[in-house]
Amino acid sequence: EVDIFDQSASAITTGAQYGGDRYLGLVGKRTWRSSGAVTFAVSLQAAAVVFVMRWPTTLCVCALACHIHLLHTLAEQDPAPAASEAGRQEVHSGDGIKDSQHSGQGDAQPGEQTATSDGPEMSPDEKLAEELFAKGEALINSTFVKKYDEALLLFQEAAKLNHKKSKEYVAFAHLFGDHLPHNVSRAQEILEELAAEGSPKAQMGLAFMYSSGIQFNSSQAKALVYLTFGALGGDPLAQMALAYRHYSGIGVEMKCETALTYYRKVAATVAEAVTPSGGMVVQRVRLQEEAESQGNNSPLLDEDLLQYYHFLADKGDTQAQIVLGQLYYQGGRGVAVNHEYALHYFMTAAESGNGNAYAYLGKMYSEGSPFVQQNNVTAMQYFKKAADKNNPIGQAGLGMMYLHGRGVDKDLSKAFRYFSLAADQGWVDGQLQLGIMYFSGLGVRRDYKMAVKFFNLASQGGHVLAYYNLAQMHATGTGVLRNCHTAVELFKSVAERGRWSEMIMDAHRLYKEGFTDAAVIKYMFLADLGYEVAQSNVAFMLDRGDCTLFDREETYQRALLMYSRAAAQGSTTARLKMGDYHYYGYGTEVDYESAATHYRLASEQQHNAQAMFNLGYMHEQGLGLKQDIHLAKRFYDMAAETSMDAQIPVVMALCKLALFHGVDVFSKELEDYKFSFASIDPHFFLGPDWDLYVVTLLAIILGVLIVLRRQR
Incomplete structure (x- = not known):
């Protein structure tokens, strides 16, 4: 069946x-x-x-x-x-693209349908x-x-x-x-x-x-x-x-x-x-990078550092007040949204005349919240104060007020001017709104090429609606040649910024609290949705044996599957690990040729130094690749040029390469003698890991030489 x-x-x-x-x-x-x-x-x-x-x-x-x-x-x-x-119809003014002013109406969970009054009376x-x-x-x-x-x-x-x-x-x-x-x-x-x-x-x-x-x-x-x-x-x-x-x-x-x-x-x-504030910033923590950095480069804010910011802010440090205000206004780095705290710190910073504080206060009064009553007049005042200090956030805020006639008469020319000022300083909201005005012909002549230009600029700053609008244009061929793959990649980026992306942080929290099986399941769920970071994190946890749901062999097979999916989405680490799995036979048969293929892809497409080093070693040993000392040296040199971290291992590898190449040449000169260095088999005397012993010996000698040189 x-x-x-x-x-x-x-x-x-x-x-x-x-x-x-x-x-x-x-x-x-x-x-x-x-x-x-x-x-x-x-x-x-x-x-x-x-x-x-x-x-x-x-x-x-x-x-x-x-x-x-x-x-x-x-x-x-x-x-x-x-x-x-609908997607095959030509996009006209106002259709297809999104404006943040008309997004985020209501708090209903995406996919949920609201109750209606139709149907029989409820018990x-x-x-x-x-x-x-x-x-x-x-x-x-x-x-x-x-x-x-x-x-x-x-x-x-x-x-x-x-x-x-x-x-x-x-x-x-x-x-x-x-x-x-x-x-x-x-x-x-x-x-x-x-x-x-x-x-x-x-x-x-x-x-x-x-x-x-x-x-x-x-x-x-x-x-x-x-x-x-x-x-x-x-x-x-x-x-x-x-x-x-x-x-x-x-x-x-x-x-x-x-x-x-x-x-x-x-x-x-x-x-x-999408709300005007953009919603909570979701930190996509990569477990392997977090483990390798030992928390030093963690995207989550350390509790001690957060307390230090509080200490500075309470002492009157304006910059610390702005940092805390932004953290509590938008959330992120492990800090929950708290508009009450955000209002307090922005108000305190505004007392010293800070332009960013004025701008964010304008945003808070423009949007409204349980802690700030919506007030267009007050918002306009704060935006004006910020714009007077040439603050791009304030300029974009003024542009929105003039564009929609909030607290002021509607004036498209002034809106365009303020958006241009903000965009010139690289502020994404200004770039997005300019793109929308060019796309729709609001206050300017419609120009799809200019719309694409400004949507591209805003997307580089990570604006969700810029991704969406670009995707619509690529999907319909408006202002650009129609490209399905580009449209899909852009729509995928938007989809992965939905409210469900908060599950990435939930899974990380479960992992840090020691609930590894629950974390694996949540990451696996997100991996099925296509999140590359979730696929990489599942593979990392399975590779380390952090999950008890599967037996050892199945664990490696699942890790290999997740690495393959992450690698297909451009993960360098995943591509490198696929090479390792085929090299050592984890979750699959030992296959040096496949390992070399993955290392080569990581080297050529992503310029990974470790992959280059591995290719050098495989050429040196003739594993899955033709034995070639010259190619081995070339890959070793490339690894050293690509990464500073690779320089010491490369020096030792080149020393070993030079040593045995010299021995081989010398043995050929003495081949008429009964004793030949070529007859020496290091595998016989030192075992299969002889090269590791030699590298270790060279490292010790190098260390001794460095110490002696410093003593002089």
């Missing part, structure tokens, strides 16, 4: 995707013609999931075929263009469950202070009353061991129940469990089916995972256009949720 299922899965998912775009387009526009047809379609979806879990494949195919046919029929009845067709238990759920969501969706522990208590109470969305939160909390005990069996039980009822989030959860082999035997075919249904149901994470699979060719044929369709949907969700 499993074999038949695997053979049928590709056809099933292809058909589901055929109807899927139409399904998503209809749901997004709320244009269903018949509530009875909708009920029947949803019932068929749930039935199909049950068939996937419990019934033979033939029935599964029949149910899916009926479901897809119905969706296709409904789509044909709707005159509106399908979602997948007292249902009303109570809905109230508990709403309170819990408010606690975790707050832009300012998130209280997950309190929210999970409310979700658990609502779940006892059979509230489905609360059950989803509880299931994932158990799966990840985050704020609830790590209990994969309980998570599986809840997810299977909800998936059978048609929950897209639960289908995404089961897809991950089948994909990763957590609690189930790994089945990429079943994972693909569940992912497809989750994506059809509108779950952004399922859409994201499906997009990554199609773009990378994981379990499906590599199709850029299909990946573009799914990534575009997720990116639109993320772009709509």
Whole structure:
């Protein structure tokens, strides 16, 4: 049955995707013609999931075929263009691109649908469950202070009353061991129940469990089916995972256009949720780099350093006050958003006339928060004070006020002037808004090339909406030649900046607290979504043996898989580790030629000194490569030129190379004698690691010479 299922899965998912775009387009526009047809379609979806879990494949195919046919029929009845067709239409003024002023309206979790008043009247238990759920969501969706522990208590109470969305939160909390005990069996039980009822989030959860082999035997075919249904149901994470699979060719044929369709949907969700402040800055901590630097270069702010900043700020240091204000205003580096603290430090710094303080106070009054009442007049005053000090943040803020007529009469020419002043100083908000004005023809003649120029500049500063707008232009060929791969890469960058990216920091916290199995599962979930940093971190933890979920051989195989996916996304470290795994036979057979291939890629594409050194050694020893002393020396020299850290190992390697090359030449001169140096086999006398002994001896001699030279 499993074999038949695997053979049928590709056809099933292809058909589901055929109807899927139409399904998503209809749901997004709320244009269903018949509530009875909708009920029947949803019932068929749930039935199909049950068939996937419990019934033979033939029935599964029949149910899916009926479901897809119905969706296709409904789509044909709707005159509106399908979602997948929208991307092929020419982008006109105001369509396709995003402006931060119109994003971030509301705190609803991406992918969640708000409750409506339609449907039968709720029972007292249902009303109570809905109230508990709403309170819990408010606690975790707050832009300012998130209280997950309190929210999970409310979700658990609502779940006892059979509230489905609360059950989803509880299931994932158990799966990840985050704020609830790590209990994969309980998570599986809840997810299977909800998936059978048609929950897209639960289908995404089961897809991950089948994909990763957590609690189930790994089945990429079943994972693909569940992912497809989750994506059809509108779950952004399922859409994201499906997009990554199609773009990378994981379990499906590599199709850029299909990946573009799914990534575009997720990116639109993320772009709509962007707030003027930009949201919390997510630190993508790489565990290997953190371990190698021993915390010295950690992107997280050390608690002692944070206290030192507080000490300086309290002593009147304006720069420390600004640093703390920015940290608490936007969050990041392990510091939670706290606008009460941010307001305090900006106000204190403003007393000394600091331009940045004026600008950020303008932003806070322009946006409003639980601690700052929104006030356009006050915001305008602070922006004006900052702009008078030639502060680019204040100039961009003034531009926004004039652009939208907030606290002042609308004036596009003044908006353009202030945005230009900010952009000239490299401020990303000014660059973004100039791009939008050129794209839409607001106050200037429409110029797509200038729009691309300023969107590119803003994207270099990491602005999410700049990535999104560039992606739209590349996807539609507006102002640039249409390029699917460029559009996908840009949409992927936007999708990976959604609110779910905060899970990267959650996984790191679990790792630092010693919950390594839970951290591995959360990183694996993010790896399935296509996060390269998560793939690298999973591989690093498996490589070090930090996970107890798998046996030793399977651990190495999984690590190799994660390294291969990370390497495909450009990770130098992952490419180097793939060479090591093939060289030493970890998770695969010893294969010197494959090892050399990976080292060569790391050397040529990413200029990695370690890879160059390894290629030199393999040429020296004739392992997987032709033995060539001259090429060995060339690679050793390249490694030394590329990295200062490689210079000492290279010197020792070259000394060893020169020593044995000299011995070989000398032995040829004495070949007429009975005794020949060429007959000396170092492997026989010193064992297989003879070269390490020689290098160590040379290092000792070098150290002695350095000491003697200093004594003179």
